[in-house]
Amino acid sequence: DVKVTQSSRYLVKRTGEKVFLECVQDMDHENMFWYRQDPGLGLRLIYFSYDVKMKEKGDIPEGYSVSREKKERFSLILESASTNQTSMYLCASSFGQSYNEQFFGPGTRLTVL
């Protein structure tokens, strides 16, 4: 079975802290994605990566950066966390064809105080 894991299920940070969210997939997928999920807004794409060291901005990249040094790992970085970044963060991965489904991790619920 495809497995996408995220480093934490719940995380509480303080305003201004640097926050790292880690995502690992074990199926050699080329594509990896970070989404933010908020009630009433659905899922919004923050960043995605289609290869090691490659990244593209999604719809809401402001305040976030990403890193993909290895194929299986995709990190989301909040350089200086703010309260409006309190949210559920979902990681996903997929093979490189458009018809392939994305496999999602369990999510990290981040609270910024």
Add this chain to the structure above:
Amino acid sequence: AQTVTQSQPEMSVQEAETVTLSCTYDTSESDYYLFWYKQPPSRQMILVIRQEAYKQQNATENRFSVNFQKAAKSFSLKISDSQLGDAAMYFCAYRTQGGSEKLVFGKGTKLTVNP
């Protein structure tokens, strides 16, 4: 830019009954893919069903089927013989063919199944 609209924030159905969740999308492309994802409470999002736009035949997966109306840009999900385990958030999603691999999601429909 493509958009996906789910007009029903919440739906409910009696166990064993049939329910249809609506989804419409806006695109100028002729080739694309459509997906329905399910997110059970506190559990991971999983794919329910997918449809390639070039296929006229509606996709089916056991109790789940879609009504794909390309001209109307409509992609509804029908759940037959609803079960308690079907209770979840359901998201409709669009992906262009080729180019960017990103999905565009609707805002979701929360489905409640009543015993």
